[in-house]
Amino acid sequence: MNPLRKHFDVDTSLPVELVLRSTKNTQSELPDHLHDWFEIIYVHSGSGTFFINHTFYEMQAGDLFLIPGNTIHRTLPNPEQPITSSAMFFSSQYVQSAAISKEAFSYLRCFELAKSNRHYKLELLEAEQQRLESAINEMQEELRLRQPGYRQAVLLLLQTVLLHLNRKANPGQIAKDSHSGHNSPPWMQAALNYIDSHLIEDLQLTAMARRAAVSPSYFSRTFKQMTGLSVTEFIIAKRITLAKELLLTTDHTIAEIAGQCGFESLPHFYRMFKKFAGSTPNHYKRSV
Known part of the structure; x- marks a missing residue:
């Protein structure tokens, strides 16, 4: 299984998954994952x-x-203070609804x-915090009991x-001021x-290491430690994310999108898309 892609095994009529009060440490935390579903993480x-x-x-x-869909992310817990968090995963199409009157509102605006x-x-x-914790506890209880109308209640x-x-x-x-280079060298950002x-x-890699004024081996090793991905894996994952957006928002051909995303050839694009997205570009465009 590709550790980049998180897989969901849920009722297709209720595309929601909850992971409540999960404690993460440096041993249990998974590498970066990438998925189409949206995600809310509460600490x-x-x-x-x-x-x-x-x-x-x-x-x-x-x-x-x-965490919008198709966004690379990874938790790096403090070994001395493990993180306990809850996560809500859901399909973007699941929460959309028609606008009421003339008010333009999207649940996904945030x-x-x-x-x-x-x-x-x-x-x-x-x-x-109390309001959020109460809501996710109620969602979990609805999913556990599965009483009549529980799908609507969860929605x-x-x-x-x-x-x-x-x-x-x-x-x-x-x-906007909450990001920092905690535990990362100044050149990483x-x-x-x-x-x-x-x-x-x-x-x-050599050119990027030269820009950072470090050796390629140190650049590569530190990048992997901080992001969970090699430099090459990270670049490809970002390019595949861009390709997904273009597949859904443009009428460009697969070959055009491959070139626009920096892939050297169409076969290489197909191989990497299958590896990182779990399907072919054509199947992805039809299924979303």
Whole structure:
């Protein structure tokens, strides 16, 4: 199994998965994972660092992270203070609903803001923490008992959570000063930013190491330790994420998209897409 891709085995009529109060440490934490579903992560206790897309964030009790679909992320727990967190995974199509009257509202607006601003963290007040914990506990109880109407109850609870998160995020309260280079060398953030802005170019390890003023072996080793991926794996995963967006938002051919995402050949693009996305580009476009 490819550790990059998280797999969901749930009722297709209820595309939601909860993982409540899971304690993560350096031994149990999985490598980065990449999936189409959206994810909300809430920290109950402990501390550590969260790597999302291209930025490192401090984690502590009361923090909430919004992870849009197809966003690389990884938790790096503090060995002395293991993180206990809850996670909600859901399909974006599941929570969408028709607008009421003339009010334009999207339950996913907070994720769109997080992605466009490249800031994925919200810091919840005590009352907000209690409200969120109550909602996810109710969702878990509905999923456990499966009484008549439980699917609708879970949807309503999830939509309520998203409603409050949108109200929290829309005034611009997504934390823009919360990222830091905790436990990472100063050049690491610059390297991640460089990859993001030159993604479709020929990115060579030696050239990036030279920009960082470190040896290629040290660059490679540190990059793997901090992100959970080799430099090559990280670049390909980011390119596949871009390809997924283009497949769903443009009418470009597969060959055009492969070139626009920096792949050297169409066969190479197909192989990497299958490896990182779990399906062919054509199947992905038809199934989403």
